[in-house]
Amino acid sequence: MAQVVSISSETETLSHVLGLVEAFRAFDSDNDGSITAAELGGIMGSLGYNPSEQEIGAMMQQGDTNKDGLLSMEEFLEMNTKELELGSCANSLKAAFEAFNVEGDEAVTGEELYEVMGNIGFEISLEDCQAIVASMDGDGDGAVSFEDFKLIVNSLL
Numbered sequence: 001m002a003q004v005v006s007i008s009s010e011t012e013t014l015s016h017v018l019g020l021v022e023a024f025r026a027f028d029s030d031n032d033g034s035i036t037a038a039e040l041g042g043i044m045g046s047l048g049y050n051p052s053e054q055e056i057g058a059m060m061q062q063g064d065t066n067k068d069g070l071l072s073m074e075e076f077l078e079m080n081t082k083e084l085e086l087g088s089c090a091n092s093l094k095a096a097f098e099a100f101n102v103e104g105d106e107a108v109t110g111e112e113l114y115e116v117m118g119n120i121g122f123e124i125s126l127e128d129c130q131a132i133v134a135s136m137d138g139d140g141d142g143a144v145s146f147e148d149f150k151l152i153v154n155s156l157l
Contacts, residue, residue: 017081018135024076034070106142109133 027035027043039113040157041056051059063079064070110130117124 017077018132020077020080021073021136024073027071027076034072035076036070041073107141107145109143 024035025031027039029042037056037060039054040059041051041053043092044051044056060069060071064077065075065078066072110133112127113133114124114126114129117129133142133144136148
């Protein structure tokens, strides 16, 4: 029974991180791979928050670890996952990534994710694996590039 609770917790954590990826894409209104202070303020305003320029500046400063004035996907995920217990979920996904990397594939499909996760003992449905891939699939081709997949795994470590 403990494993079921653990899997449920890991699935919830992964869903949270994938929600952050979707939020990043919403904030990145010009799709250039980074969030500016103006984009951050604009999306927060559209969500009903009215942060001051100082508050937006503080948020940007908190997350902008390379000090380029922008938030990258990596910085955004790091900023929003600091307080989470992510080790077990990250390790499962890292094992899946490494399994794919050995094959030398260019991208991960829902079916491949399902197969590898099953092989490492992580019980998850094919539909859930397809949903995970779809939520990370930036170009709509039905697969996730290794760079995108690695970004998610690294944000959980």
